[in-house]
Amino acid sequence: MNVSSVVWSRPVLLEQVLRRRRDGRAEVMLRIPALAQGRRALWLEQALHALPGIAAVSLDNAAQRARVVFDEARLPLVRLLAACARVDCEAQPLHRDSLDDSQRAALDASLKRLVVAWIFAMQAMMFALVLYIGVVNPLDATTAHLFRWLGLLSAIPVVGYAAWPFYRDALAGLRARRAGIDVPVALAIVLVFAAGVLNAVRGGGEVYFDSISMFVFVLLLGRHLELRAQARHRALGAAAAEALPLVALRRQAGGGLETVAVVELEPGDRVHVPEGGATPCDGVLESECARIDESRWTGEAKPHARRRGDAIVAGSVSVDGPLELRVERGLAASGTAALERLADAARRDRDVAGDADRPAARRFVWRVLALALATAAFWLWRDPARAFDATVAVLVVACPCAFGLAAPAVLTRTLALLSRHGVLVARAAALRTLARAGRALFDKTGTLTEPALDIAGIRTFRGLLRDDALRLAVALARESGHPVARALAGNAGVGNVPWARDVEVVAGKGVRGVVDGHGLRLGRAGFAGAMDGADEALWLADDAGPLARLPVTETLRADARACVDGLRKAGIVPALASGDALERVQAVAAQLGIGDWAARQSPSDKLARVRSAQAGGAVVLAVGDGGNDAAALAAADVSAAPGDAVELARARADLLLPGGLAGLPLARRLSLRAMRILAQNRRWSLAWNLGAVPFAALGFVPPWLAALGMSASSLAVVLNTLRIREPRPRGDAPAGSRGRIA
Amino acid sequence: MNALLILIPITLVLAIVAVGVFFWAVNHAQFEDLDTPKILPLLDDPPSATGQRDGDTPD
Numbered sequence: 001m002n003v004s005s006v007v008w009s010r011p012v013l014l015e016q017v018l019r020r021r022r023d024g025r026a027e028v029m030l031r032i033p034a035l036a037q038g039r040r041a042l043w044l045e046q047a048l049h050a051l052p053g054i055a056a057v058s059l060d061n062a063a064q065r066a067r068v069v070f071d072e073a074r075l076p077l078v079r080l081l082a083a084c085a086r087v088d089c090e091a092q093p094l095h096r097d098s099l100d101d102s103q104r105a106a107l108d109a110s111l112k113r114l115v116v117a118w119i120f121a122m123q124a125m126m127f128a129l130v131l132y133i134g135v136v137n138p139l140d141a142t143t144a145h146l147f148r149w150l151g152l153l154s155a156i157p158v159v160g161y162a163a164w165p166f167y168r169d170a171l172a173g174l175r176a177r178r179a180g181i182d183v184p185v186a187l188a189i190v191l192v193f194a195a196g197v198l199n200a201v202r203g204g205g206e207v208y209f210d211s212i213s214m215f216v217f218v219l220l221l222g223r224h225l226e227l228r229a230q231a232r233h234r235a236l237g238a239a240a241a242e243a244l245p246l247v248a249l250r251r252q253a254g255g256g257l258e259t260v261a262v263v264e265l266e267p268g269d270r271v272h273v274p275e276g277g278a279t280p281c282d283g284v285l286e287s288e289c290a291r292i293d294e295s296r297w298t299g300e301a302k303p304h305a306r307r308r309g310d311a312i313v314a315g316s317v318s319v320d321g322p323l324e325l326r327v328e329r330g331l332a333a334s335g336t337a338a339l340e341r342l343a344d345a346a347r348r349d350r351d352v353a354g355d356a357d358r359p360a361a362r363r364f365v366w367r368v369l370a371l372a373l374a375t376a377a378f379w380l381w382r383d384p385a386r387a388f389d390a391t392v393a394v395l396v397v398a399c400p401c402a403f404g405l406a407a408p409a410v411l412t413r414t415l416a417l418l419s420r421h422g423v424l425v426a427r428a429a430a431l432r433t434l435a436r437a438g439r440a441l442f443d444k445t446g447t448l449t450e451p452a453l454d455i456a457g458i459r460t461f462r463g464l465l466r467d468d469a470l471r472l473a474v475a476l477a478r479e480s481g482h483p484v485a486r487a488l489a490g491n492a493g494v495g496n497v498p499w500a501r502d503v504e505v506v507a508g509k510g511v512r513g514v515v516d517g518h519g520l521r522l523g524r525a526g527f528a529g530a531m532d533g534a535d536e537a538l539w540l541a542d543d544a545g546p547l548a549r550l551p552v553t554e555t556l557r558a559d560a561r562a563c564v565d566g567l568r569k570a571g572i573v574p575a576l577a578s579g580d581a582l583e584r585v586q587a588v589a590a591q592l593g594i595g596d597w598a599a600r601q602s603p604s605d606k607l608a609r610v611r612s613a614q615a616g617g618a619v620v621l622a623v624g625d626g627g628n629d630a631a632a633l634a635a636a637d638v639s640a641a642p643g644d645a646v647e648l649a650r651a652r653a654d655l656l657l658p659g660g661l662a663g664l665p666l667a668r669r670l671s672l673r674a675m676r677i678l679a680q681n682r683r684w685s686l687a688w689n690l691g692a693v694p695f696a697a698l699g700f701v702p703p704w705l706a707a708l709g710m711s712a713s714s715l716a717v718v719l720n721t722l723r724i725r726e727p728r729p730r731g732d733a734p735a736g737s738r739g740r741i742a
Numbered sequence: 743m744n745a746l747l748i749l750i751p752i753t754l755v756l757a758i759v760a761v762g763v764f765f766w767a768v769n770h771a772q773f774e775d776l777d778t779p780k781i782l783p784l785l786d787d788p789p790s791a792t793g794q795r796d797g798d799t800p801d
Binding site for chain 2 (some may be wrong): 041042045046056058059068108112115117119120123126150153154157
């Protein structure tokens with residue numbers, strides 16, 4: 001962990017991360033990458049509950065977040081963080097703005113309305129049943145009257161409380177002069193209910209309290225499912241919103257680094273930003289050159305090259321290599337500007353996320369209203385006495401219950417199946433795009449293959465001890481986000497690793513820097529200056545010559561072949577683009593049977609490949625794990641990243657694959673199936689609505705038949721949705737194909 | 743018919759009570775996590791610290 005936890009006892013930082021509750025307790029949101037592993041999450045929950053002063057813990061494994069309510073007097077935040085670290089779950093406190101309750105509150109309110117609608121719709125149906133029995137076995141007038149009033153009574157909580165969101169959104173839509181589906185829905189509810197009240201008071205005619213209650217319930221169910229999926233996405237996508245770090249590494253006079261709160265930074269301070277980290281405030285680049293990803297603000301996928309002296313805005317991410325920044329403006333000044341940009345970016349995201357169903361549903365509902373009007377006009381002309389009942393019958397029969405349920409049901413079912421198989425969907429629209437994808441672009445190292453350091457095979461020169469060599473190598477390696485470097489930096493348990501200075505990452509070659517006042521290079525043999533330029537191992541060297549040879553083995557991930565084969569079978573043409581050397585890429589491509597491959601690709605090359613495939617009319621899926629894949633991931637139509645990808649890649653990916661690469665072909669098959677079922681659902685529900693309307697208009701549909709038809713069509717949609725199933729395990733899954741390369 | 747006059751108010755009261763209980767449960771976050779509580783009692787103790795991590799104190 002690069003960030004010393006002691007800093008979290010500073011009041012200025014506590015002020016930023018803790019929310020003081022009215023009951024005297026404090027609340028904090030923690031980011032814990034280890035939560036991706038289910039077992040760790042359980043350990044953590046147990047460990048936290050064993051601490052004194054813990055009031056509540058809620059973990060969100062998929063979003064890697066934990067929300068903890070605790071008693072600050074009995075348990076300082078530093079000790080809470082230490083307790084997390086003890087069970088190997090390093091925790092990083094987030095800004096208290098991330099403790100946003102509005103989502104939770106909206107979900108709770110929606111659940112309450114849903115249950116009220118459900119319980120009272122059942123009541124209304126029970127009372128309506130008596131009236132329906134009366135069709136065959138005539139009731140006396142008093143009983144019929146009583147049960148009409150009971151139906152009215154049961155429908156009041158549904159129409160008056162549960163259906164409230166429809167009225168609210170309809171009013172908001174009317175005010176904004178952008179009438180959506182809510183206006184006709186609200187209108188239908190109010191009209192049908194009013195008709196029922198009128199008939200109940202009059203003591204004759206049909207009442208539709210059961211139908212209208214059920215209509216509200218089913219629409220609320222669809223809304224609730226949608227809201228839940230949305231909350232899920234928002235939590236997964238939150239990584240992008242947490243752009244501004246709270247702590248920074250400040251360069252001390254002596255050259256070392258100290259962890260400080262970002263609010264304490266002053267103009268003129270020098271700050272060290274690790275690769276893949278975000279710049280804490282506006283500043284000027286002090287390193288020679290750097291590639292900066294500003295897509296959070298600008299939406300531009302391509303990283304920009306910046307030279308010494310160039311200005312860099314807060315929240316920019318260094319794509320390859322760490323950088324040094326001279327602070328120009330403190331947080332207060334750069335913070336507000338950054339927040340405005342953030343709000344812009346969020347707005348853009350929301351626009352993109354708008355549901356594609358909406359226009360279809362809106363058109364449909366307006367047509368139904370027009371039809372009801374036409375019915376009313378017709379009967380007013382032919383037989384005014386029947387006009388009212390026939391119009392209400394048309395409204396009831398044409399209510400798009402099943403239609404409103406079609407998309408949320410399919411979405412919920414598919415997301416649940418996928419998450420059971422270790423695929424997390426950060427953007428629901430990605431499922432639609434995945435179903436249309438025709439080409440896939442894979443990154444190699446870290447995505448299809450897993451590099452590992454062969455510690456036993458380390459050879460040292462000039463009397464250097466192996467542990468010392470490893471220590472120096474880790475000091476340089478942790479400055480880079482390259483998968484090989486990350487595999488090496490994973491061996492940090494080798495003693496006190498010093499901080500490297502003046503670090504420069506040369507893409508595709510290695511890292512250069514000063515450790516303990518010693519100029520060192522770590523990387524490919526040629527870069528490090530070893531004799532054998534063709535050697536595949538990593539070399540550590542100084543100006544006098546090589547110091548150590550660190551052999552790196554690269555194994556194909558166990559499920560890489562299953563993933564590539566599965567995608568090919570599902571109709572996606574795979575391609576491979578890697579920054580690695582020709583022979584290695586060729587070897588992997590040959591093992592996986594990929595014909596279209598390219599070596600020595602820079603991030604811009606990968607981006608260009610995605611763009612050119614798109615220009616050729618293909619829908620492109622990009623799969624990558626590193627900061628240098630981020631541009632390609634953002635530009636592709638749909639993107640996926642393995643669960644252990646770097647934060648920047650995770651933030652860009654539509655699908656996260658903590659369950660392994662094999663989830664990708666599954667996601668493709670399920671998305672294809674989901675789209676097919678969705679189309680069926682829509683056709684079916686429209687056919688029912690349109691088919692029944694003429695009968696209703698002619699007055700042939702009594703209330704009991706309308707209620708029956710409405711439930712039957714909704715039920716059909718739900719049952720049809722259950723046909724989205726995980727495919728049966730296939731016999732040809734190559735379970736043991738763990739090939740060695742290198 | 744007399745039975746109905748008693749039973750119907752009872753159903754309405756029961757429905758209102760059910761809604762009340764449900765609102766209480768939602769307000770007290772009873773539906774927030776439906777997965778972990780059922781597993782927690784079955785777990786062994788968490789493994790103790792995997793060795794004191796070497797303090798990465800800068801410098």
